[in-house]
Each structure stands twice: as C-alpha cells, then as structure tokens.
Amino acid sequence: MRAAVIKEFNAPWALQDMPDPTPGPGEVLIRIEASGMCGTDVHVHHGYLPCKPPLVAGHEPVGRIEELGAGVRGLRVGDRVGVSWVQKGCGRCRACQTGRELYCPEQQSWMQSGGGNAELMVAGADGCTLVPEGLDPALAAPLFCAGFTVMSGYRNAEPRPGDRVAVLGIGGLGHLAVQIAHAMGHEVLAVTGSPGKADEIRALGADEVVIAGDDPGKALLEAGGVNVILSTTNSARQVGQAFEGLLPEGRLVNMGVVDGPIQIAAFSLMMGQRKLVGSTQNRRADMVEILELAAAGKVVPQIERYPLSEVNAVRERLVEGKVRFRAVMTPN
Ligand SMILES: [Zn+2]
Ligand SMILES: [Zn+2]
Numbered sequence: 001m002r003a004a005v006i007k008e009f010n011a012p013w014a015l016q017d018m019p020d021p022t023p024g025p026g027e028v029l030i031r032i033e034a035s036g037m038c039g040t041d042v043h044v045h046h047g048y049l050p051c052k053p054p055l056v057a058g059h060e061p062v063g064r065i066e067e068l069g070a071g072v073r074g075l076r077v078g079d080r081v082g083v084s085w086v087q088k089g090c091g092r093c094r095a096c097q098t099g100r101e102l103y104c105p106e107q108q109s110w111m112q113s114g115g116g117n118a119e120l121m122v123a124g125a126d127g128c129t130l131v132p133e134g135l136d137p138a139l140a141a142p143l144f145c146a147g148f149t150v151m152s153g154y155r156n157a158e159p160r161p162g163d164r165v166a167v168l169g170i171g172g173l174g175h176l177a178v179q180i181a182h183a184m185g186h187e188v189l190a191v192t193g194s195p196g197k198a199d200e201i202r203a204l205g206a207d208e209v210v211i212a213g214d215d216p217g218k219a220l221l222e223a224g225g226v227n228v229i230l231s232t233t234n235s236a237r238q239v240g241q242a243f244e245g246l247l248p249e250g251r252l253v254n255m256g257v258v259d260g261p262i263q264i265a266a267f268s269l270m271m272g273q274r275k276l277v278g279s280t281q282n283r284r285a286d287m288v289e290i291l292e293l294a295a296a297g298k299v300v301p302q303i304e305r306y307p308l309s310e311v312n313a314v315r316e317r318l319v320e321g322k323v324r325f326r327a328v329m330t331p332n
Pocket of ligand 1: 038039040041059145146
C-alpha cells in the first residue's frame with residue numbers, strides 16, 4: 001500500500017510503498033477513502049506526542065471495511081466506518097469496566113497500529129463507528145476528531161434552550177461548533193480575530209460575528225454576554241479574557257491545546273458561579289450525534305480536498321493558517 005510515513009520528526013513525510021497490514025483479533029482492515037488533517041498532526045510532526053517514527057499519522061480516517069479480524073462482531077465487510085482516536089482500552093481497569101475507555105491508561109490508538117494517511121489501515125473494531133450511507137466520506141472524515149471533539153464540548157457545556165452560545169476561534173473545530181449551536185437553535189456569537197472571515201462565518205449560521213480585538217471577553221460583554229463559550233483557540237490568554245464575557249452561571253468549555261496556564265480571576269469564578277470545563281472526545285453517543293447532524297445536512301464541514309501525495313504541502317498550509325476550514329486527503 002501507498003502511505004505517508006513519518007520517518008523522523010520535523011522532516012518531510014515520505015510517500016512510499018509499505019506491506020499491506022493484516023487485521024489481528026478484534027481488528028478490521030479498512031480501505032481508506034478520506035483522511036482529515038488535524039492541528040494535532042502538526043504536534044505529531046514536531047515530536048510532541050508519545051509516539052516514535054516510523055509511523056503513519058491520520059486520526060480522521062473514513063473508509064470501507066475490507067477484512068475482519070478474528071472475533072469481530074457487528075461490523076461487516078463493505079461497511080463504511082470512521083475511526084476515533086481511542087480504539088480500545090485494556091478492558092480490565094475501572095475506566096474500561098465502566099465503559100469509559102477514554103480514561104484507560106493503556107488505551108490503543110492510531111499511534112500503535114498506524115493512521116489514515118495511507119491506502120489501508122487496521123483499527124480496533126471497537127474504535128469504528130458506522131458512517132451513514134449517503135454522507136460523503138470526505139465530509140465525514142473531519143467529524144472523527146474535530147466533530148467529535150466539539151460535539152462533546154457542546155454536550156459538556158450542559159446547554160439549555162435559549163442559551164446564548166459563543167464560539168471562540170473559528171477554524172477546523174470552531175466552524176463546526178458554530179453550526180452545531182445554530183442547529184440546536186441557540187443564538188450564536190462567533191468570536192474571531194479575523195474580520196475578513198466575517199461573511200464566511202455568518203454563512204455557517206452565526207447570528208453575530210464578534211471581533212476579538214485585544215480582549216475577546218470585553219468584546220463579548222459589549223455584545224451582551226453569553227451563557228456558554230465553546231473555546232477552540234490555542235491562546236491561554238484569550239481563554240482567560242473570554243471567561244469575563246460569561247453571564248452568571250455561564251460555562252466556558254476549553255477544547256484547545258492552549259499555549260500555557262489559563263488564568264481566571266477568583267471573584268469572576270466565585271461570585272458569578274461560573275464554570276471552566278475541560279473537555280475532550282467523550283461519549284460515543286456524541287460521535288453518533290455529529291454524524292447524524294451531518295447526514296441531515298445541518299452540519300456541513302467546510303473542506304479543502306487534496307490527494308494524499310500533497311500531504312506535506314497540506315501540513316504547511318495548516319501551519320500557515322490558510323486552511324478553510326479542514327483539509328481532507330484522498331489516496332490516489
Ligand atoms: Zn485531531
Ligand atoms: Zn483499561
């Protein structure tokens with residue numbers, strides 16, 4: 001199979017032929033139709049994650065099952081599936097026993113068996129979720145990291161009908177968060193540092209585009225304040241500032257890998273009984289929910305399509321902040 005192999009960190013990924021993988025017990029072999037590129041892949045490129053070359057990245061893969069390993073039940077050859085980051089846990093720890101594999105210290109991911117930047121990949125069957133027929137695999141791919149992350153973030157905010165929802169940072173994650181909040185009937189305020197994106201963002205369903213300026217919290221207060229902030233920015237400073245834009249009992253859900261400690265004033269936290277919520281890809285039901293929203297056309301990932309052979313250029317484009325809003329690659 002053809003694959004984009006990371007042979008060393010901070011060096012171009014090598015497009016080369018590799019032996020076809022075979023699925024072990026509890027695994028499936030997937031013929032990849034689409035593979036999204038996430039900001040985390042840039043961290044992989046720099047060697048910031050606990051994995052070692054040679055490895056094939058890509059944790060937003062979608063494709064058809066070509067072969068089942070021993071003991072796989074439910075999934076069938078020909079099914080279109082996507083694979084989540086966590087594919088399985090040890091099965092024995094308290095987290096696994098309570099169905100919370102995301103907390104398993106021995107969880108398996110693409111880092112052990114290879115990701116979707118290839119023609120074929122093997123994955124734990126438990127990490128696969130069926131993609132609704134009729135949904136373009138290239139549109140489904142970004143849902144397996146970006147979409148799952150923001151759907152869980154939205155649910156972790158414990159939103160109530162009528163809540164005003166702000167989305168901080170309108171990129172790969174944020175552009176989906178705007179659409180989710182809009183689909184759920186909220187008034188949506190999109191907070192961006194790029195006035196040039198305003199028309200695009202309104203088209204996604206934002207009722208108001210708030211220009212962050214040098215203080216997104218102040219900008220949100222001037223816009224009347226919000227009950228929920230879905231934060232996808234990488235800036236710890238912006239997160240701390242945006243917190244001040246919450247109304248009493250508001251919740252800020254942080255989904256970005258921010259660049260340092262988040263500072264929040266004690267009085268702002270206490271007196272308003274506000275919450276800072278950490279969030280990651282949580283329940284499998286969130287993954288299914290975002291797939292259903294996409295299949296219904298209520299959330300449509302805005303993607304740029306590339307052949308896998310352009311993987312290095314795609315990564316550079318992502319680093320330069322030029323991608324609108326997710327890049328998806330297809331083999332051949
Ligand atoms: Zn990701
Ligand atoms: Zn476990």
